[in-house]
Amino acid sequence: MTDLSAFPITSRLPAQHPDRIQLYSLPTPNGVKVSIALEELGLPYEPHLIDIGKNETWGPEFLSLNPNGKIPAIIDPDGPGGKPFGLFESGAILVYLAEKTGKLLPKDAAQRYETIQWVMFQMAAVGPIFGQLGFFHKFAGKDYEDKRPRDRYVAESKRLLGVLETRLAGRDWIMGDEYTIADISLLGWVRNLVGFYDAGGLVDYASLKNVPAWLERGLARPAVQRGLDSPKRV
Structure with a gap:
């Protein structure tokens, strides 16, 4: 043991x-x-x-x-x-x-680094920005009289979704036909933005085509559904 x-x-x-x-x-x-x-x-x-x-x-x-x-x-x-x-x-x-x-990571060196590049995009941009939007829209920040911080994160979240929308044009997954850790890194954040944070209206999510279709494909995966509930909350 x-x-x-x-x-x-x-x-x-x-x-x-x-x-x-x-x-x-x-x-x-x-x-x-x-x-x-x-x-x-x-x-x-x-x-x-x-x-x-x-x-x-x-x-x-x-x-x-x-x-x-x-x-x-x-x-x-x-x-x-x-x-x-x-x-x-x-x-x-x-x-x-x-x-x-x-x-979940391509063998080809160039594609491998391209995949890691999109993981870093999530780590450096999508996570921090979406998280701040959640704070200013749903949590304590929503009570701030000055809405400029919230609006700053709304604008940047819309821009980042635009980056994903462009990337996913003609692709099922971030890397094309191959589902990778890049998709896994992003799925929970986009789901949270339009679900738990209830910020879809703020970021014009309904105007997007590729991102919602990608999110739906990802959430339909049985392993994703199991992972979203682990560890189980008390």
């Missing part, structure tokens, strides 16, 4: 199946990237719910795994060299899992 005791988080959240990948997450747009990837890849994993509403990412055990105090994070009992390996940052985890299995 694999010994994960070197990772303090396992003292608070003991692994029932230490030979499986340990996932520490919550079904947020960032969290579901990893659970969807694990489901798509068919990798055995054990999910542990981390309640960010209770500040569970700021305890010493979680910070020992991710000093930035954010979900998701993983421990792979069969990491590089066959040794247990901890990793944080959802984009890095997506690349790691794809390279570990040889799936």
Whole structure:
């Protein structure tokens, strides 16, 4: 049996199946990237719910795994060299899992980097901008009298959706016929923008054609549906 005791988080959240990948997450747009990837890849994993509403990412055990105090994070009992390996940052985890299995990332070098380029687009632009729009439209920011911050993120979100709309013209997936980690990185964020954030009207989502069709295709995948509900909320 694999010994994960070197990772303090396992003292608070003991692994029932230490030979499986340990996932520490919550079904947020960032969290579901990893659970969807694990489901798509068919990798055995054990999910542990981390309640960010209770500040569970700021305890010493979680910070020992991710000093930035954010979900998701993983421990792979069969990491590089066959040794247990901890990793944080959802984009890095997506690349790691794809390279570990040889799936969801093209073999061709140019296409591989092009795929990673779109993952970085999500990490650097779509996630932060959509998240700020959610704050100013749905959460505490909605009560701010000055609407200029909200309008700034509305305009930039519309621009980013336009980038995706253009990219998806004539393509089923971000990379064409091949479904990759680029799609996985983006699906949860677009879904959240028009669903949980209820910002579709603000960003003229109904005027788009390619992005809604892509989102519908993605959400129809059984592995995506399972990943969107993992770890299960209490």
